[in-house]
Amino acid sequence: MKKAYLVLENSKVFEGCRIGADGETLGELVFTTGVVGYLETLTDPSYAGQIVMQTFPLIGNYGVIPEDFEGKTAVRGYVVRELCDYPSNFRSEYELDRFLKDNGIVGICGVDTRELTKIIREQGVMNAVICDEIPDDLSAVKNYLIKDIVPEVSTKEKQVYEAQGDKKFNVTLIDYGAKRNIIRSLQQLGCEVTLVPYDTPAEDILAADPDGIMLSNGPGDPTDNVYSIEQIKKLVGRKPIFGICLGHQLTALAMGAKTEKLKYGHRGANQPVTLADGSRTYITSQNHGYAVVNDSVNGIGEISFTNANDGSCEGIEYKDKKCFTVQFHPEACSGPKDTAFLFDRFIKMMEDERNAER
Numbered sequence: 294m295k296k297a298y299l300v301l302e303n304s305k306v307f308e309g310c311r312i313g314a315d316g317e318t319l320g321e322l323v324f325t326t327g328v329v330g331y332l333e334t335l336t337d338p339s340y341a342g343q344i345v346m347q348t349f350p351l352i353g354n355y356g357v358i359p360e361d362f363e364g365k366t367a368v369r370g371y372v373v374r375e376l377c378d379y380p381s382n383f384r385s386e387y388e389l390d391r392f393l394k395d396n397g398i399v400g401i402c403g404v405d406t407r408e409l410t411k412i413i414r415e416q417g418v419m420n421a422v423i424c425d426e427i428p429d430d431l432s433a434v435k436n437y438l439i440k441d442i443v444p445e446v447s448t449k450e451k452q453v454y455e456a457q458g459d460k461k462f463n464v465t466l467i468d469y470g471a472k473r474n475i476i477r478s479l480q481q482l483g484c485e486v487t488l489v490p491y492d493t494p495a496e497d498i499l500a501a502d503p504d505g506i507m508l509s510n511g512p513g514d515p516t517d518n519v520y521s522i523e524q525i526k527k528l529v530g531r532k533p534i535f536g537i538c539l540g541h542q543l544t545a546l547a548m549g550a551k552t553e554k555l556k557y558g559h560r561g562a563n564q565p566v567t568l569a570d571g572s573r574t575y576i577t578s579q580n581h582g583y584a585v586v587n588d589s590v591n592g593i594g595e596i597s598f599t600n601a602n603d604g605s606c607e608g609i610e611y612k613d614k615k616c617f618t619v620q621f622h623p624e625a626c627s628g629p630k631d632t633a634f635l636f637d638r639f640i641k642m643m644e645d646e647r648n649a650e651r
Contacts (some may be wrong), residue, residue: 320370323345336362336363339470340369340580451488453486453488462483524638
């Protein structure tokens with residue numbers, strides 16, 4: 294295998310072997326702790342602009358299963374300890390290295406991912422480059438910034454997905470980088486889902502008269518999305534709303550709260566989230582580098598979930614606005630389904646709204 298280097302913005306160099314596509318790639322280096330689910334990670338639009346490192350040492354052992362894809366791949370690069378060349382799974386169609394090559398993903402293997410994880414946990418996420426030769430000038434690496442990334446991953450036109458079985462509700466899903474399983478979860482509950490671009494005006498959404506509105510996950514700094522925040526202001530209180538991940542952050546900003554960048558984010562399928570009253574903790578799947586500032590929610594909404602590790606905001610209730618949001622992924626696959634009940638809650642909100650209008 295060809296030699297490659299992972300060079301961090303702090304000048305730390307890791308030598309390894311090239312995998313995936315040829316070329317050089319620059320991005321924000323983050324780690325994810327998932328033991329399984331690498332296909333979902335590689336096809337999650339929320340990773341746009343980032344070089345993703347897997348903390349689990351062996352990746353690719355069950356191959357590539359297109360049925361498990363969550364969207365088009367948006368990662369800038371991929372880092373693993375060991376890449377399996379001979380996957381074994383009855384659903385596998387081909388090996389992971391071919392997937393990386395086919396999708397133009399530059400990667401590196403054979404590096405010490407444990408040391409890399411320690412560096413990021415202690416110093417915070419940082420930019421990095423995967424390359425064939427160590428650059429003399431790291432200014433481009435240090436200056437890299439993920440900016441205004443949502444337009445790159447959002448759908449360009451409206452798409453309609455039929456309900457499974459009897460159609461019960463019409464749901465508009467605003468696509469900031471939506472994972473496919475959000476759509477599947479709604480379809481399974483009898484919802485016809487209309488996926489619309491991130492910049493769809495609120496007036497157009499309301500004119501279609503959906504039973505409910507979902508705000509999807511997505512990448513980048515939530516404060517970049519000024520137009521989307523203004524549209525959410527017009528939507529809150531008009532229809533039942535359920536926001537996930539970036540949708541959670543954008544709603545908080547629309548209501549007057551603040552967001553902040555986390556030191557190294559929450560990425561993986563084992564993030565503990567506790568109800569605000571402390572009565573129960575759920576294991577959740579997460580992928581985000583920003584969080585809503587807890588104190589900024591005071592007087593705006595009520596925090597419903599907190600992260601059991603660092604106490605950060607994981608959910609907000611806007612009780613008089615027919616709106617609730619969560620930072621984690623209740624639709625996650627592969628990942629825990631402890632919080633799938635939140636989709637049932639959204640269905641109940643739409644049922645109550647329909648009954649109130651009769």
